Amino acid sequence: MKKRPMKTCVGACLALAFVCMDAHASEVVTQADRAWARDALKQERAVEGTAASNTVGVLYFRNQTGQPSLDPLRKGLALMLITDLSSVEGLRVVERVRLQALVEELGLGRSGLVSPESAPRVGRLLGANWLVGGDLTAPGPEAAGVDSAVVDVPKSAAVATPSASGQLAEFFRVEKELLFGVLKVLKVELTPAQEKRLRRPCTQSTSALLALSRAVDASDEGNYKDAERYYEAAMREDPGVCLAREGVYELRKLRVVPPKVSGQQVLNETRSETSKTGGLASPDEVKPLRTSPTTKVRIDVSVP
Numbered sequence: 387m388k389k390r391p392m393k394t395c396v397g398a399c400l401a402l403a404f405v406c407m408d409a410h411a412s413e414v415v416t417q418a419d420r421a422w423a424r425d426a427l428k429q430e431r432a433v434e435g436t437a438a439s440n441t442v443g444v445l446y447f448r449n450q451t452g453q454p455s456l457d458p459l460r461k462g463l464a465l466m467l468i469t470d471l472s473s474v475e476g477l478r479v480v481e482r483v484r485l486q487a488l489v490e491e492l493g494l495g496r497s498g499l500v501s502p503e504s505a506p507r508v509g510r511l512l513g514a515n516w517l518v519g520g521d522l523t524a525p526g527p528e529a530a531g532v533d534s535a536v537v538d539v540p541k542s543a544a545v546a547t548p549s550a551s552g553q554l555a556e557f558f559r560v561e562k563e564l565l566f567g568v569l570k571v572l573k574v575e576l577t578p579a580q581e582k583r584l585r586r587p588c589t590q591s592t593s594a595l596l597a598l599s600r601a602v603d604a605s606d607e608g609n610y611k612d613a614e615r616y617y618e619a620a621m622r623e624d625p626g627v628c629l630a631r632e633g634v635y636e637l638r639k640l641r642v643v644p645p646k647v648s649g650q651q652v653l654n655e656t657r658s659e660t661s662k663t664g665g666l667a668s669p670d671e672v673k674p675l676r677t678s679p680t681t682k683v684r685i686d687v688s689v690p
Contacts, residue, residue: 413602413633414610414640415483415490422484423491426511437515437539442572443480444468445505445519446498447532452524459522459557460497461606462599463532466561466588467518467568469628473584474574480512486606488512498606502535509539518568523551530554532564536571546571557595558587594623598630605633610642 444467446460465482472479488511489498500508500519509517520534531551535544548567552560562585569576576584589595601616614637620630638645 412481412483412636413629414605414636414642415486416640419483419487420491423487426488427491430511437510437513438478439515440476441478441480441514442471442516442518443485443509443512443514444471444482445485445500445508445517447519447534448499448521450521450523451530456522456530456596458596458599458603459530460499460599461602462595463522463561463564465599465602465629466558466595467565469588470561470565470584471568474569474576475580476574477572480514482602485512505537506539506542509537515539516572520547525551528554530557530560532560534564534568536568555592556590557592558590562587588628589620589624589626591624591627594620594627594630597623598627598633601630601633605637610637613637614643 444464446464449457449460461482468479468482471477485508486498488508489495489500492508494500502519505517505519509515515538517537517539518534519537520532523531523533525531529551530553531549533549534547536546536548537543538545548564548571550560550563550567552563565584566581589598597616597620601613601620604610604613604616614634617630617633617637620627637643
């Protein structure tokens, strides 16, 4: 039997190492993640052409709104997309922490913003066949939009530019519109039950989303105490916000913050909250946050 070249085997292993079926299982970038990133750069040529056709990576979005207060949504939007895409049967989604470790190793800083020109290279290093990224926009005084691109990594070309827009106070609807636009480009067919599940928002509170996004950013900076406080702030804004309880549990499990309660108690609280609410309400059940047409939405998610 003909032996497969070692270079090809290494490349395939590296590509698979950057993919996780439970893409939101971790939000803390570990030394193991950074070691992976270093190895990927050392073996850059070996990973070319090894990505499975159903592998998707999501980049951080550039904030082109002119509002620095929305900077957290650069990672927050990516986080929501990763969470949703990772629950779609048949897709393999690159972990956010792998992206973070890689962009740091590439010298792009902890903001992790990737230029359109370097996106295909980042996609190849991540072992992704498809890459999603783009810009946050402000089409109106209280509106939010996304102009995105779906990149075919092997061809180094954008194959589609799905976009979405809506009220900032209902940003979760904007994310869902973008999500289904991306799934259409990837030719993913959903059953009615799957679509209904995907339409359940991570949170219905823009304040909770911003706090969650800041928690992830603080964690990337190594400010774990601030990350814990932001996670807790997100839960105060919306007790059912996705990922926040798991984020606190991870910080305490890794012992990067002092434990306040046992890990089992955190999990029990999560289960209890889920059983009380029966899951998040569907978007159709959400009452919109009403604001004055002459004032901007006030977002207050300062660390307590």
